[in-house]
Amino acid sequence: MALILNIETATRNCSVSLAKDGKTLLCKEIAEQNFSHAEKLHVFIEEICNETGVALKDLNAVAVSQGPGSYTGLRIGVSAAKGFCYALSIPLIAVDTLLLLANKIQINEGIVIPMIDARRMEAYTAIYDFNYVKIRETKAEVIDAHSYQDVAEQIHLVGDGAMKFQSLLTDSKFHFYPDIEFPSAHEMSAVSYENYVKGDVVDVAYFEPFYLKDFVLNR
Template identity: 50%
Template sequence: MATILNIETATKNCSVSIVKNGMTVAIQELNDGNYSHAEKLHPFIQQVVEEAKVSVNEIDAVAVSKGPGSYTGLRIGVSAAKGLCFAFDKPLISIETLHSLAHQVTVEEGVIVPMLDARRMEVYATVYNSNYEQVRGIKAEIIDKDSFKEYLSKGKVYFLGDGAEKCKEVIIHENAVFVDGKYPSAKEMAQLSFEKYKKNDIEDVAYFEPFYLKDFVVTPEKKR
């Protein structure tokens, strides 16, 4: 039986789960509108291993959401995951954040567009078909009235994630469906991390870095 610790910190949702053979047996998460990962992540890890009645040393792998997403959130999650892998000699598995997010909806036709807020009218987004196969690469893009028109002209397009909310008044089309209240979670990482574990699809712990997509930019403080 494969036991995997999943860590998701790419957005404001701090989420941790223990998975056994692809099934979630314990989960802790908090999305209170703030980036509370630095305070919550390690207590959540302790809580899920206790709830699942395992020790960190007994898990078979650590999986982490690789991005794109919040620069600080990703750094915290990846640092914690790598630290556990080094300390307990466990393999590291990475899961694309948008791929995990896409699995929060099930559709029979059309495409799924998971998107994360990247400030102003910019989002990190990609496109999957109903079988969760990626049909367009991940982009950091400015949303306007013509965004995703090539998909909207062919059928239903399901937008979800915290980037979708600000697109409602811009992307106006009869085929546009906005799915509210969805954000990346360690729950959806369960089957994805298990499948990677079975294939031995792991990362080099020493050299693995989050997928930021864009360079981190520090905004200088205004002089008074």
């Protein structure tokens, strides 16, 4: 049996789940306009432990969304995950944020392009086939009306970045999902367990989030 605490803070959605053998026991999350991760994250963790009766000492691993995404959100999530792993002497699992977002839909054909808003005319994107295998690397991509013209397949776009560019991507091959804005710790449950079984963990001391872009201070 494996109990894994999953932490997803790469976007405005502050999300935490507790999973047993890849199945979510309980998930708590909130997406607010102003980031509330510093206030909500540890509250959610405490509530989940209390409501499930699982103590932190019972955990077998902690998983964290590695990015790309918000610099501040990623720092908060990774710092918390590292702290638990150090204190409990358990492994740290890093999960691709865009993969989590892609996992929020199920398709039988075509491709999935998860998009996280990277401000201005950019989005953090990757491309996955219908089995969630990454077929194009993650990058910060400028989106315009000519994007993905060379793709003949049906394209399923998810995330807050996708909705931002819906007015530009008007070809019938594009499919949008307005209800799917952010990645969630709920989808982390299965992915983190798979990594745990394979022994795919990261070095707690040296792991850093995948920022993709340099931090820019808003003025």
